Amino acid sequence: MYVRAAAALASVTGSVVIGVLVLPTAAQAAGKHGGPVVIAHRGASAYAPENTLEAIDEADDLDATWVENDVQRTKDGALVIIHDTTLNRTTNVEELYPDRAPWNVRDFTAREIAKLDAGSWKGEEFTGERVPTLHEYLRRVDHNHQKLLMEIKSPELYPGIEAQILRQLRKDGWLRYDHVTRRLVVQSFSADSMRTMHELRPDIKTGFLGTPAVTDLPEYAAFVDQINPSNTTISADYVRAVHAVRGAHKEPLEVNTWTVNDAATAQRVAALGVDGIITNAPDVVREAVED
Template structure:
């Protein structure tokens, strides 16, 4: 039997139909209503990842959850950003030429707010700023669930504790999100996932895995984790069944191709993490 504190990433999902030509689509299935649609870095297939535009679009598309990436600035602000350095998705090299490092942790929040995190994706998004985690929470609160990934960038220490403190510092948010099963945390680093779980055990915690976990690893994780979230390419019926048999849920990542979405739905996964949530919600 599943743990009583297990808040599964489940929400009703619309029948799956094409949204527009050229976008990934999936085929409707009776199991679809049992699966969560999780917008990877927001609706990052149609808006610049991890920006307010991507988060708002995911909400408008009725994604059940918005997935974000948590890092920390030089002055201690938690921000939503994926890469360990900022060159790929911002104009940091133009704004701050010659800096020895372009890691989030080497910049203050005030410096980061001057960066353009949208133009790389499309000129229509010029000027989109980097978001703080607090800003993400305000956007999704009462509108969508939040799946927060603790950054695996190896220069950080103490991120799990900082994220736990951030959730508890927003008046009323943690209670609301837990009551509606709209909050979970995940990490590739087992130690970070466990450290967060020790701080806020009531928040569902997941472990990401790019490789197929062994049965021994799954059994050990089942003693404290709520989710095992594997890369979709290593996921098969046996893995999904075993994760669920051990009382955990499986949210697969990052699935953008319609045939793959169909196959994973048929396996009975608990959630699909995708750059194109509209393909699964019809919005």
């Protein structure tokens, strides 16, 4: 298990923690001691509109313990759950606001985004699904007793978003000991963002999305606990090299690979020794890799 003596934490989080934190590995956090953890990508997005509350519930129905999401910020400073930095692929924004191309998330207020239909593009039965706020999303994940792999999407567009996310996590109870140690990982394609997150809350597990060169792994290990690469970029040698480096919490770096949606690929990456598989279809992957 991870053991880390935590220093007094940044005042922005609204809490001070001093002592020893015991952070489990990915497999332990999921209550498993065998194959890789299965993580529902944007919820069970093969079956429900991605990053919606319906997708979380569908993942829960499929017994997916972990869900992954994407956090961005609106024009007026609200945190919302959506993958693209534009709204047009997964909502009816072009219909409601035809003169506001290119429909950037950051150019719309929370009230405007709340009016959008984020479900009908996936199927008529999902008409009326909304883009959830981070607050709404956290409440649903908590209600379902699930765990969260949170991605900070394009943080370079949203200065200070790391501290803002931490404030929201605190308000919703996600900085409690049980959540931090067993139910939360924060990741990003931005190394700078993860460095900032680690500096603000060194007790939170963090992950870098990408495939750094093996020679660069010690640099990343100073502020992350996971290296989370595309499944097309890894080999058994690479996974072993990652595991050979101890991360920010002094345990071997973990590997969660994405996005795997078929049984053959799931079995291939499981054989490489990955710790987790991020998938749109958690039922397919679980069946393929279960012991």
